[in-house]
Amino acid sequence: MARAKILLLGALFGALHGCATKAPPKTALVRRDSSSEVSVRLAVMPSDSLLFADIATALDAQLGRARVAGARTTIRANISMEVAQLALECVSPTDECYAQVGRFLQVDRLLWGQIARDLSSSGVKVTVVLLDVARGTQLARAEEVFAQNDAAIGGLRRLVERASSPPPSPPPGALSQREHTR
């Protein structure tokens, strides 16, 4: 008797529910474009040639041959990072200002090198940085101080390879991995 009541109530509820509602419309699945990871725009910025012109020329050549993982499109900027920062009025050496330059260039990655004189050892300090513009973090950073210009020119390739082939991309929200070499 109780089972019959339950069945009767179930049938009544089903009939009312079927009359009152319709099947929800089918919604198309939103698929995330996985190709966005592939089509990374990379901008390679030349180094400033005012101080160490020969090293700067060699560094620009190495940066032009760099292979960044995931970067399919590589463009070459016409001004150095320092000039770009001056033009954009964001001259602080921070990732935020670097990212601002990248956003102005409308790219996803920035690869540039800086040449400076090392005051402590009277050598040449070369720094190569790979920046993720969207996150505003440095994906890789290779820095080395060379005693002479020739040594610096010879070691530029290693520096650029270390900077352009970072470890697998960290998960979102993870801090950037910096690499300091001396």
Added chain:
Amino acid sequence: MSTRVCGRCRRPLPAPATEGAAPAPCPFCAAQDAGRAAAAPASRAQPARPSADAAAGKKRAEAFASALAENASRTTPVHSFAVPPEAIPVVNQPRRREPPPPPTPPPIFVAPPPPPEVEVIPAPPVAPSQPAPRRAAAVTATLASLGHVPVAPQARASSPAAAAAVVAAPSAVAVAAPPSPAPAASLAAAFTAAPTPVVAPSPHLVSVPPSSPASVAPAPVARAAPPAASLAATMLGLSPPLSESRNAPETPRAAASAEGYEGQRGAAAPAERGADAWNIGAYLDNAGAAGSPAPPALSPTFAAPGAADAQPAMGSEPVDLQIRSGLSLLLDRLRQRGIAVAAGAALLVAVLGAGAFVLLGGPLRSGAGKPGAATASVAPAVASRVSAVLATGSQLPSLVMPKMTEPSIEPAAPAAASPKIEKAEKTAKARAPEPEAAPPAVEEEAPIAAAPARSPAHSEAKSRSVSKHAAHHAAASSSSRRTSAHRRTTAHAGALDHGDSDVSESDKIARARDAYREGNQRLFSGDAGGAITAYEEMVRLNPKDPAGYRGLGLASAQLGKRTEAVRYLRSYLKHAPNADDRAIIIGRISLLQTLPP
């Protein structure tokens, strides 16, 4: 021949009249009991309950009445309410939990028989722990109160053992005598002269002292004393049932009003009314009677196997008084039959279905024909329908709701204007001349020039300024910023001339920033010459902004024009002595100066 002795006085009993018959009772004890009964004071007939108990009874009755009055003021039906503990009489003491009292040698029954009535009851072999069998008291009370009035025969027949223990034994003899006190000796003689004395199974003879003469109805004198055995049998046969007298003590006064009391009790059986209610009702009925005796404790002897225990044993704990009304009885029956659950479930399903149909059925059906109907569009429709339903007061005459139409944006024209409004409009038109055309929008500049001017000189100057302004803005409407500036300037086209300087100043500043951005764009794209042009435009528009000089220096350095670069960079430092990038600019200046040409 065996010599029998009295169990009370240990004297030899007289020999029975016939061989094999029961031995006659002890004449000595009978005479002694008769004399004691004659000398018994009237105070022995007083109720056993002291006066203190009567006061407590009154107190309990008042408490119960107050509880009833408090609950009577409620509007909702009360199915049960708590009765204060002081309002509950202790009618049933725990029966078998009490330790057995020490045995009293001669059990004396305090019963209200007529004064000369003597009951010779053979005592059981073992003296009962409880003082008085209630049924015996009730039988004697009934006999005393009813007299010769015939009563209904006893409906409930107790077990033979119980009957034998009370008065129904053939050996028990009750003699009804006139109310006038009779000599004990004559009574004893008459007793002994009985034709067929019955031998009691037990040699104990218990004398029952008479109760107060006032509470005993006079027994008929005219009737001759029947034989003792037949009289006892008649009494037992005609005694009323004692089923409900267990907890309601039958006092002589209560016995006199037993008829009305039985009528009240007959309205509802104790089991239906509730045991507590019955007890309290019985108590209230007897509460007014001062000096009502205490309810006799039940003796195990009277726990007849066939008699149902009508009331549970109650202590002094508070109990809920259950008063069932018609609704509660109906619900109880529904709950017992499982109909309530089914009805509730069906009602719930119906309500849910109706609500879902009303709220969801319409929008989904209306959007069913549209292939691209999405859930995002359904939610506002549902919300609007819900709000509409709530706004209309949830009037749902039927499950089929009419299709709701979207409210029109344009207000509907009134069907027919009132005659007063038409008359007022006609009067206003007749009085006022035809108004000029509405002033054109600010953005429309041509009608402004074509508008009729009141003063020729003023209009001529104004037309010149407007045309000049229009030409200026026509050239400066390339970028979005210029468009915004154009709007802002056009909005002030009719302003005075002194405002043009401010407007042009801010406009120049904005245009200078636009030029700087354009120079940056050209510099980043490698067009250093175009960047220099843009930066020069910026410096021309806003010479006070040092950014233009910096841009000129950077672009000149990109082109290899070191001298010009240094000159512009120094100009920058001159216009922005506290700039953040001063150190960098100084370093670049030094590098540009030190580099070989």
